[in-house]
Amino acid sequence: MRKIVEHALIIRHREIVPTYFELEFIAPDIARQALPGQFVHLRVTRSLDPLLRRPFGIYNVEQKIGSVTVFYRVVGRGTAMLSDLHTAETVDVLGPLGNTFSIPSTMQRAVVVGGGVGIAPLVYLARVLAERKVEVMVLLGASTAGFLVGRDILKRLGVDYMVATDDGSEGLKGHVTELLERMIDRKRFDYIYACGPEPMMVKVTEIAQQNGIPGELSLEEHMACGIGACLGCAKKVRRPADGQDVYAKVCTDGPVFRIGEVVFNA
Amino acid sequence: MRKIVEHALIIRHREIVPTYFELEFIAPDIARQALPGQFVHLRVTRSLDPLLRRPFGIYNVEQKIGSVTVFYRVVGRGTAMLSDLHTAETVDVLGPLGNTFSIPSTMQRAVVVGGGVGIAPLVYLARVLAERKVEVMVLLGASTAGFLVGRDILKRLGVDYMVATDDGSEGLKGHVTELLERMIDRKRFDYIYACGPEPMMVKVTEIAQQNGIPGELSLEEHMACGIGACLGCAKKVRRPADGQDVYAKVCTDGPVFRIGEVVFNA
């Protein structure tokens, strides 16, 4: 694996629903290597402000054309400036970065739980799982139906999915973790993948542990370098070896961590 | 007169020759008031870097559609970022700023001398002079023919012009001030307007004073506010009242100064 910096040509950039953007660019060297769970680190402007790159999970990869797609939400200045980039312009991409979701060979029925834009990196995972013929169900959560991410791709892949919305505008009215609780016995999942806001991850951890099901979470932390050099992205984890709490680097030790390993609220 | 800040819609933005851009935007309140010699102060990005606005002379105005055009050369980061703006995007414009060229009622035959992009504000002046039926000749100088600015507009206006290029690729091979020296007796100009690099302005001043012809120069200085508040744009001038050297503000006391008033190299 080699990390690459590319000035990647943008071939598609559209606002799917207000503030949610899909950005596809040509980065063959990154596409070739990209594993589910990994992320790319984008420079949103040539200017010195905002200065730092912004990390985004890999949402999809098209090997044929060597493209990588990210799915992001405009939440601040950096993402706002990113959304100003036009098709046929280039974006400065560093990647693929981070570790990857593991796909245990013993796994039978996986469940993938995504909240908000947290679903983005899980769509690529679902695709890889489907391609490997692993039985997989995706549970999507959002505040309202319009903000459910990735359904079109999942449909195309023929991946089963269910949805929960806070306002009940589609699927279950409530949190996606309630959906998980309801399905977990019925479907006898034996592996859980999750990505979303911290309270969701805490709840997923709880459910997984109560049911004795292993799994993995994808975390976020503010990042500078993205390659393990600045030590800026520390997150507390319990070292399996000795049960000691230590700081892990989300960018290189993660972003994927085992359920139970992460020490939340610390 | 009222200074305005507008988020002006860009209706035309093209690279005329490499690094030379014409930018037209809709700013009716500025267009209505704009006088030749005045400038607009543009914010080239939403980012905090580059932070300051950039001043550009008013190159043309179309009252019918309420547009203002500037003509600029990419020389650094700010102008490079400006050149990235697209048609149908907006640009943050402050203007019209500065004083204006005076058009003495006694004037018979004016000569307008422009070097490089310095010609930009003079094109609008030439247009106003032509509209007022003042006899005017424009002398254009550039390093090479491709960089001669504003000929299309002058042609359209039916304004006489002559050119000089450093490499002789068009017109006289040499400086535009040589053209001025050659023409000055023949044409018996009685007023000189000039804008261009400092050595050119020094030479124009010399020629004007030798021939006892009054006139005006448009100056440049680094600017922050553009409205007389920061005192950043100081230029030394000889106060006519008492012959004392004082600092004038290029943004509000200028950018137009009388020939002889400016103290160069100080």
Next chain:
Amino acid sequence: MPDRKKKEKERPAVNLAVDLGGIPLRNPVTVASGTFGYGREYEEFVDLKRLGAVIVKGTTLEPRAGNPPPRIVETPAGMLNAIGLENPGVEAFVSEHLPYLAGRGVTIIANIAGDTVEEYAALAARLDGQPDLAGIEVNISCPNVKRGGMQFGTDPGMVREVVTAVRENTGKPLVVKLSPNVTDIVQMARVAVEAGADALSLINTLLGMAIDVEKQRPVLANVFGGLSGPAIKPVAVRMVYQVAREVDVPILGMGGIMSLGDVLEFLLAGATAVSVGTGNFVEPHLSQRLVGELESYLEARGIADVRELVGAAWGRNGR
């Protein structure tokens, strides 16, 4: 329509007024000395009397021509200036600019600077009798010509001398504007308060320079200049936070304010009021916009009084 009226009535009235060491401000947003001229320059963009106060260009005893150009240069997210205190002198200020602004109902704070303690004292005395003046900001980031050019604001002994001298010569509220170019800003603040400051203003510019790579020499004719703008905001917020926790007088915070978020940062750090400086150059109506945005923010959050925000970032979670 009736619904709308009702809504407006229900709109909670928020208090924006604050007291800056005896200077009543109708709201916490002022404009910083040297970045707003004498107010006039901004009249087309800002309704001056809607601002908390206008702090005018630094005034010296005698007129000053200022430094030769170039006087300014842009830097990443900031700028350097070496204006050299160009100003028409205190007499012109008192006879021309003060009456003009006073006639428009503006809260006016003067800003004074000198090369010697005596000059500071004389300036204070000259301004003391001016009924239209709400207060005096004392800029101590000037080189002390008598002591070899070291800045007054970087030596605690000199800070004490200058502030004492000014205090003895005026009953006006005194806002002492500290230099950030020091090892221990809290020490300077304490000395200024002991010597009679009613409020503290921070920060002035950081000392910096830029080099013209083509010409292989400093860009500014003065070699060094003062760094201002968003680049310095983290240093400014830090100093406000440090000082506000240690002194009992109100603080006027500034350094890189460009947005409502920036205003809130300074208030939360412990500033009672703020000044918009370099931001005025970028967006001439910024100060007034921020007054409106601050009011809307308080209303939307149901915060009845802006003073509830002052220092609210202190000591949460054991910090």
Next chain:
Amino acid sequence: MPDRKKKEKERPAVNLAVDLGGIPLRNPVTVASGTFGYGREYEEFVDLKRLGAVIVKGTTLEPRAGNPPPRIVETPAGMLNAIGLENPGVEAFVSEHLPYLAGRGVTIIANIAGDTVEEYAALAARLDGQPDLAGIEVNISCPNVKRGGMQFGTDPGMVREVVTAVRENTGKPLVVKLSPNVTDIVQMARVAVEAGADALSLINTLLGMAIDVEKQRPVLANVFGGLSGPAIKPVAVRMVYQVAREVDVPILGMGGIMSLGDVLEFLLAGATAVSVGTGNFVEPHLSQRLVGELESYLEARGIADVRELVGAAWGRNGR
């Protein structure tokens, strides 16, 4: 082809090598401590041995866990960090990282930090015998735990103590890295040189902070952090310029370097070599790119030796 060959032959060979207080650098472009890990992290982007030197992450005597997150926050044209010197301790450095880099032909400079003078001394002694180490950079911007947390680097007496102790314990070239959070950087520089510094490194980060407006508390768990990046460049260039004119040892300049122009600014101000810091995060191959650009620049300008640029911005036009 023959023409091309001729051209290449005629291409003047330029000298890029400089001496940093006894550390021979193949070129003046190094990477700053804490921004380049142990070099390894950047191997995919940079040919490490093409750099002037790799200055590795700050090392303490014992392993350190570092500060709780959040540890970093972006600011206008800069960032704040409060990593808290997370590192595996000097033994791990000596046994793992040093041999790895040495095996690759990299010029390695260690960076040491302690809470007490004794720790600094012990670190220097431990590193003294390492043949693979070209020199030691002493980071004195650390809180002195014995004296209530005031930074070593902000008190001339402490600077003297630390540097003297380190000097007594090693024969390695010593680069003392000064803190910019002081009133008089020249004084600190003089003291460090008197106490035995072979070179000076400046600047370290400016002390700053940011407040989370939503949460109404400091963003960084550590409250304060160090400001780095382009925002601080004007302060850094100023300090290099001031110090270089007053001391006789070479200077390693840093603070916000993002481009060849920035490198040249530091050299012209008087730095013998430079460090790329925060810029590595933005553009991982920046350091190597700058080596190439510097070489091309010298060739294009017909400058035979990079040392001709050092301090070239001094004293022109009577400045």
